[in-house]
Amino acid sequence: MKRFAVALGYIIAATALSPASGQAEPAEVIYKLYCVQCHGTAGTGQGINQTAGGLAVSARDHASAVQMSKLADDEIRLAIAKGGDAVQKSELMPPWGKVLTGKEIDDLVVYLRKLCQCVVAK
Amino acid sequence: MTLNQLLKAAWGGLTLIIAMAGEATALDGKAIFAEKCASCHNVTGPAPTTLQGVLQRKAPDLFYAGSKFKREWLVRWIQSPTPIRPSGVMFLNHLVTKDGKDSINKETVKLCSSKLSAPDAEAVADYLTTLKDSKMRVGVVDRGKKFSTSRAVQLFTKQYPCIGCHTVKIRNKEAGGVSGPPLTDAGDRLNPDWVYARIENPQYWDPKTWMPKIDLSHEKRETLTLFVVSPK
Structure with missing residues (x-):
């Protein structure tokens, strides 16, 4: 009985405020919804939070081949999933790993490579 | 019929009329909301699950308004809506991009167009405070x-x-x-x-x-x- 109560407790804890599931979206939609607010429609790092003066550290220019070719795909993946802090950058870049799936993050990396029209410099 | 009986009957009739009048004037916040607010606000849920749905949302969801808002604030705001979000309900709907820089087009950000009287605002606030999230x-x-x-x-x-x-x-x-x-x-x-x-x-x-x-x-x-x- 006690075991049952504990198990029930876990179930309740797990279901309390569990996220309502949003549908999976393609990378350009993900970028619009989560990234554009800071990185901008053109990906130049000039989103409304940047232009309104909300960001003490500039958002990265995703359209810059010079900047983006310095980053390996794994580093980009880590920055998206765990936030700027995980790659020794600004904490203003949030971690999105609790919102996006691994597949969505992988797709975003491919999308970012299209935006910068670049690959990682060897 | 004695005078006493007559008075009792008259009193009974009077109280009945008062009770009926009271019933007729008690404001129905839900009905007022349906007429004045429901064309923009969602009070039934669920929230949108796609970007398309998010872009089409005209005003903040209110199906958990009773958990979210303070009643006193609702009563005030419903009588005299003021802008809360300078970027609108969804910023993507109001972006202008110039030379690679985004800004908000303030002209497309619309303020709530309903403005209710004090008694109506009280009634709607009463209704909204019943919309609580159970979890x-x-x-x-x-x-x-x-x-x-x-x-x-x-x-x-x-x-x-x-x-x-x-x-x-x-x-x-x-x-x-x-x-x-x-x-x-x-x-x-x-x-x-x-x-x-x-x-x-x-x-x-x-x-x-x-x-x-x-x-x-x-x-x-x-x-x-x-x-x-x-x-x-």
């Missing part, structure tokens, strides 16, 4: 609890990205981004328990919100909540 824990945050403002500011602006999207007042100066609602008057507007629950799991309330879900300790979440709802 949200209440009594989690004690508004009177002391907290360190400097630690809260550190959390809000440095350790976590809150300030990137939300404008707050720090040392009498407004600062912060604009893609999320300003929190300068959040203490008047929002229930502390809801602020706590929103930080805990933004996607529970709105699956396609552009606010990140970040794991925080209870103490950090509580400190952030107290900071957000504290008078500025």
Whole structure:
């Protein structure tokens, strides 16, 4: 009985405020919804939070081949999933790993490579 | 019929008429809401689950308004709506891009066009306060609890990205981004328990919100909540 109560407790804890599931979206939609607010429609790092003066550290220019070719795909993946802090950058870049799936993050990396029209410099 | 009986009958009739009149004038907040507010606000849920749905949302969801808002604030705001979000309900609907830089087109950001009388506002607020989320824990945050403002500011602006999207007042100066609602008057507007629950799991309330879900300790979440709802 006690075991049952504990198990029930876990179930309740797990279901309390569990996220309502949003549908999976393609990378350009993900970028619009989560990234554009800071990185901008053109990906130049000039989103409304940047232009309104909300960001003490500039958002990265995703359209810059010079900047983006310095980053390996794994580093980009880590920055998206765990936030700027995980790659020794600004904490203003949030971690999105609790919102996006691994597949969505992988797709975003491919999308970012299209935006910068670049690959990682060897 | 004696005089006494006549008086009793007359009194009975009178009280019946008063009761009926009272019934007829008691305002039905739900009906007023349906007429004046329901064309923009969702009171049945669920929240949109696609970007398309998010872009089509005309006004904030109110199906958990009773958990989210303070009644006194609702009564005031419904009588005289003022802009809350400078970037509109969804910032993507109001972007203009020039030379690679985004800004908000203020002309397309529309203010709520309904303005209700004081009695109607009271009735609608009564109705909205019944729309509670059954799973949200209440009594989690004690508004009177002391907290360190400097630690809260550190959390809000440095350790976590809150300030990137939300404008707050720090040392009498407004600062912060604009893609999320300003929190300068959040203490008047929002229930502390809801602020706590929103930080805990933004996607529970709105699956396609552009606010990140970040794991925080209870103490950090509580400190952030107290900071957000504290008078500025």
